[in-house]
Amino acid sequence: MIGPEDRLWAGSAKTFLFTYCNAVPIPDDDDEKIDATEEICLAQLQKHIDDLDKDVVAIRFSDPDGPITISTSRDDDETVYPNCYLPSQLHLPFPVKTIRFDCLTELDRISPQVDLVSYAGIRTAGGVAVDTKAVFKYWFMFNGMYRNWPELQLWARLPRDHPHIVPFDAIVLDHVRGRVIGFTNAYIPGGTLFHSNATVRPSRLAWFQQLLSVVDDLNYRYGIMHQDIAARNLVIDEKDNLRIFGFDFSGRINHNCNPDRDDRKGVIFTLYEIITLDGHYRQVPHAEQSAEALLLHQWEKHPDVKLDSEVHEFRKVLDYWLEKRKTREYKKADTWLQWPLMPPPLLRPELVYGLDGSVTGTEMRPAAVLMRRNLIKLGELYMNWERPASYRLRDVLKKQGLEKEADVSTTATTQSVEKAHEFY
Template sequence: MVKIKGTAKLLPPDEDIEVLITSQFADYLSPEVRAVTVDDDGLLTGISTDPKEYDAICRVIQYSKLRELDRLGPGVDLSSYKDESGVLQKVAFKFNPIAKVRRLRMAWDEINLLKSLPPHPNIVPFDRVVLEDVESRVIGFTTKYIPGGTLENTEVPLQFEWMKQLTELVDFLNLELGIMHQNIAPRNLLIDPDTNKLSLFDFNWAACGKKCLMDGRDDVTGSFLSLYELITNDTHFTRIPHWERNMDMVQGIPEWPCNRELDSDVSTFRNFVNEWVATRKSSGDMERYLNAPSQLTWPNQPTPPDYSMPIEYGKTLDGETVCKTGLRSKLTAVEKGQYVFHWEREATPEQVIEEG
């Protein structure tokens, strides 16, 4: 498999034309090629044989190889596995057992976004796609496990450098990649104890260009409200529905009561973030976001092949059976003999002590 890299002009997010582009020169590429870069006319401008390019697309692991260590939250486990070299890896396993149409789309987009992101010191690294063992269906993904905890822990002293890292990361995501995280909050900001750097995670609400973009969830507002919450421990404003809140609610407060240990004065934090907000909220910011030079792209969510099997929906007044295709319940799928992955497991996991 070869990764195609180009701009959103050639590779619009809502269209899947990578195969057509690749077919022009696929027969001339060495088997060692892992990625190609094309210009806006679809012409080849560069190739890469870096195995990491391939890994970003194809690294997978079977669900049976994951060992559950703990449950970090709804749909997130702390797990471990041994990699191809026999080295024990500790990861966060994220999955979505709720078969709602919107949740499935969000899971598809998050996996594709994370595996497409370039490595960044302030983003929790993507690890592998998790497949169930019978039909190799995608059921989730893993990321590097960072044990430092999130900034939601009010006992963690807030460092000014972390806010600089956050604003720089937001600028990179928004203005370089055309990605809007849309869920920036203290609970999604980890501190890596090995590097003392801030790391952002949880991209399931992210927008790519106009796709899934929502009012009131922009990253500038999210970062500003997060800073207020981090300094004051006041969660009132972040609990307000995003369509009803704005930065003015917080910017207009003359004094922010400091209820957390800081490495700089409150005024230092506020002055810095106010200057950043003024820059980002200037005219043309949305246009810069929508026309980001390295906007990411990925294919649309495919229709599961199971949905093509007709299921009985009811009967007409004349007694004729009415059938339909598409989404069906787990019970119906089982009755039709279709394979269903079972999420059921013990309510309280066994506490595992890792050796070595």
């Protein structure tokens, strides 16, 4: 289940209107006071959110400890939607499975904009459809599209049969306009190699060797720098093979990579963290993280960590890999992945206003963001993103008879992702 600190996270998306009637105006350039004001607003929302009806769109208050007034008026509705693209605009060179949003059943809320879902699978020879579990990654804000566009493009183009990459699953379309709102990847139960699992099951030397192999494949065969190698992005499948996922920071080599997030560096820190459970190096900016300095230190295994080989055996494999990498260069090949840039915003009808503020008509304009209150005025269809609060999700699943299924699927998942943003 998503942590309470992320429950109200919305990135830069507008989903609610706050009016804090402070008697003392805050200067536009006073960042400290602006941050303090935002904390007051969030505290008010946290205090009242469970008592608000689902149609409330705005809160007004003047005293942080005083009463609030609410609004359900569409004039106060600040909700925006990204003007998402058509599936054809992805320009994928092969067919890809698509799923409608209303065909997904939410089983758990893993992290901001990441859910565990299920959907009806393909019927077997006996006529029985087995539900498919998947991880659904989506965006409800426009700048989220910028970040998820390359991840979708990259992941969809990686081979589905690679033994050490979590397979891409499907593109998710909204069920109103048929636009791309996200994608799913295969769900692999059992949790990641993040802290909790390092003390439960022995970390195998073979898994580390598989990590080195898949990193080499990504870098040299596919021309991709993962740029977020970490235990939280590594899972072990049912065949006891390590698989990597989480390509939201990835980029094409010699195109848009950050040298401070180099995969060589990521591998070093990841092994160090698995062995020592020491993550303090991840708490500083990437530019200040020195993998070379870390290699000079003796790594002491945390007493709670289980390994199937001695620490020096892991270091021996790492050192050999690092030396071998010094002799290899990145040479562009036909197998290197390429994908198109995100297209310009699509045309959408927009309201045209006169000098007196009244609506005088409509006009087709490129629009990256759509405001819900304007869509309603235009009579345009839109998809409702509203859903049960995270703490009420279990009750919803219970009514649907899916509570046990969700419990089995999410126990290990939530253990390993509840601190997923700690080392970004």
